[in-house]
Amino acid sequence: MSYLFPTYARWDVEPEKAIGSYMTDKNGKEYLDFTSGIGVCNLGHQPAKVKEAVKKQLDSFWHVSNLFTMEQQEIAAKILASAAEMDAVFFSNSGAEANEGAIKLARKATGKTKIITFENSFHGRTFATMSATGQDKIKQGFGPMLEKFVYVPFNDIEVLKTEMTEDVAAVMIEIIQGEGGLNVGDASFFNELQKLCTDNHILLIVDEIQTGIGRTGKPFAFQHYGLKPDIVTSAKGLGSGFPIGAIIGKEYLKEYFGPGSHGSTFGGNPLSVAASIATMNIVFQEAFLKDVIVKANLLMTELQNSLTSSPIVKEIRGLGLMIGIELTVPVQTILSELRSNGLLALPAGDKVLRLLPPLTISDSELEHGLSIIQTVLKEYSKTAV
Known part of the structure; x- marks a missing residue:
């Protein structure tokens, strides 16, 4: 009997230890980890500098509440805001909380309530973020959603135009729809989106929960397209496994999030902030991000060269080290076979294999993971056609 609610379809793998790009289970089996804790452990498991920073904070204090000024929060906020080319930060515990806060901030700052999001989007599981999500x-089973959310097709600028009415507070978008199938936005679509928001005085919220903190080879994925969002949300990779999320906004938005407007008991926890500073000081280095792009290009090229002719591979797409392999068969069986062969990977919908290796992964580890994927898909295709 388990005393846990069965909210997760758990794998038959129980971790014993994880370090670098590898995880070892209770039975001593070693796995190459292409999940990174669902895009959380961007520096791999147990990065030394993050561990050192957290240990130092452990000897100082763990929690005092946000009634106190904490220098480390200011340092973390400055690094994060500067990387996003923005001005103000609110720290939360998670990505869902960051998105929840972004929705509150957009409504309060504009005095409007309609928010446009996109089909197949995913923004979280609180009521507001569930309402914002474009997946039924x-x-x-949860009854009526929060009102005033409208969903339009991703990458369809003409349909979006029809919804840009006077009562719109914001457009909320992912650069890559991670949970919705690894769908990548078009550059032309983003350019038109930015112009529509600017011309109509509508806020642009970019959800970078999974795509941010170096995952695509830039601090944030929106920077590939020259977007100028009003609000950006971040989490996952921000703390290397310690729970932390963030709302990042423009200077003018500060007046709408004054004392009493928003809060979080554990948001900006000293241990998580220490982890985030250490993480960002590594990830936001130019040389580090260039290396991510080199690795990403290597992985994508090898995948394209080796898998495009497979009868069960429909398309390979992604940006940076966030790659989806769309299959013609259900992905869960493939994931099980990959685990049997020592590789951990993720689904993105029913038929997309999602790869999120650590940004610190070595070329030899990438080649090893690629070899496992090639072998499994080749063997499965023999019986699938």
Whole structure:
């Protein structure tokens, strides 16, 4: 009997230890980890500098509350805001909380309530973020959603134009729809989106929960497209496994999030902030990000060269070290076979294999993971056609 609610379809793998790009289970089996804790452990498991920073904070204090001024929060906020080319930060515990806060901030700053999001989007599992999510399966059984959310097709600028009415507070978008199938936005679509928001005085919220903190080879994925968002949300990779999220906004938004407007007991926890500073000081280095792009190009090229002719591979897409392999067969069986062969990977919908290796992964580890993927897909395709 388990005393846990069965909210997760758990794998038959129980971790014993994880370090670098590898995880070892209770039975002593070693796995190459292409999940990174669902895009959380961007520096791999147990990065030394992050561990050192957290240990130092452990000897100082763990929690005092946000009634106190904490220098480390100011340092973390400055690094994060500067990397996003923005001005103000609110620290939360998670990505869902960051998105929840972004929705509150957009409504308060504009005095409007309609928010446009996109089909197949995913923004979280609180009521507001569930309402913002463009996937019906996330909402089933929970009754009426929060009102005033409208969903339009991703990459369809003409449909979006029809919804840009006077009552719109914001457009909320992912650069890559991670949970929705690894769908990558078009540059032309983003350019038109930015112009529409600017011309109509509508806030642009970019959800960078999974795509941010170096995952795509830039601090944030929106920077590949020259977007100028009003609000950006971050989490996952921000703390290397310690729970932390953030709302990042423009200077003018500060007046709408004054004392009493928003808060979080554990948001900006000293241990998580220490982890985030150490993480960002590594990830936001130019040389580090260039190396991510080199690795990403290597992985994508090898995948394209070796898998495009497979009868069960429909398309390979992604940006940086966030790659989706769309299959013609259900992905869960493939994931099980990959685990049997020592590789951990993720789904993105029913038929997309999602790869999120650590940004610190070596070329030899990439080649090893690629070899496992090639072998499994080749063997499965023999029986699938």
